[in-house]
Amino acid sequence: MQAQRRAAVLGSPIAHSLSPVLHRAAYAALGLDSWSYDRFEVDEAGLPAFVTGLDATWAGLSLTMPLKRAIIPLLDEISDTAASVEAVNTVVLTDDGRRTGDNTDIPGLIAALRERGVEKVDSAAVLGAGATASSALAALARICAGPVTAYVRSAARAEEMRGWGERLGVDVRTADWADAHRAFAAPLVVSTTPAGATDALAAEVPDAPGTLFDVLYHPWPTPLAAAWSAHGGPVLGGLDLLVHQAVLQVELMTGVAEAPLAAMRDAGERALAAA
Structure with a gap:
């Protein structure tokens, strides 16, 4: 009989999370009958107590907002990938009691693009400047040979994105949100x-746009994604990112x-269709 192993996703709000659907589908496909995966509503104030209370049955945690940065002081070490964007979305709890943080959003984004045949681009554009935008820049640092233009709503956001570019080794140029339609000339x-x-x-x-990666997944498609597809452009959505980052978390x-990528994607699609 297999020993019980537990994992969960933490965040606030958390009721909408698809992570349990994806991870449970993986466990079922892999025959990991003794593994369970749940969701817990945890905010920054409650995080230290939750982590301290984990026993030896726990194997890992997935973290969503607003915990990706708050978890870092509670860990023994974090990966270089997580350190590059100061964000941890995955905690692995080892048999010797250590807590190791990683970030699967960045390699997940790269893997999702690779699956669609996008491995290298000469330039790219990013719409927005929040936490997801910094992960996007970290991914683009690995696949984009030239400049990345970020379309933002304020001078403060522009400065922030340029700062991330310097840190990540990306040639980030910024432009006003009013000109965001100009982003559509980029190949990605x-x-x-x-x-x-x-x-x-x-x-x-x-007509004939490049590739769009819209990180939203519900409701889907977004008007932008629908229009992009109608004009013949390849489109990736938030479910692509969610599934690929979850695949890495399961591993x-x-x-x-x-x-099991296919089983996890199928479960996610069915859950969204039923929502």
Whole structure:
């Protein structure tokens, strides 16, 4: 009989999280009958007590907002990838009691693009300047040979994105959000904005655009993604990112060599269709 192993996603709010659907689908496909994966509503104030209370049955944690930075002081070490953006979305709890933090959003984004045949681009554009935008820049540092233009709403956000560019080794140029339609000339556009923020841009999509990666997944498609597809451009959505980063989390937490991508994606699609 296998020993019980636990994992969970923490955040606030957390009720919307698809992580339990994805991880449980992986456990079922892998025959990990003794593994469980839950969700817990935890804010920054409650995080230290939650982590301290974990016993030896716990294998790992997934972290969403607002905990990706708050978890760092509670860990024994973090990966270079996580350190590069000061954000941890994965904690692996080892048998000797150590807590190791990692970031699977960045390699997950790269893996999702690679799956669609996008491995290298000469330039790119990022819409928005929040936490997801910094992860996008870290991913683009590995696949973009030239400049990345970030379209933002304020001078403070522009300065922040240029700072991330210097830190990550990316040639970041900034432009005003009023000119965001100009982003569509880039071979790769990554939209990191909240729901509704890019709806007005849908009418500006050109014929035969490059690739769009819109990190939203519900409701889907966004007006921008729908318009992009209608004009013949390849589109990736938030579910692509969510599944690929979860695949890496399952591998880190369970030690399996290859998590079941297809089963996890299918479970995610069915859950969204039922929402």
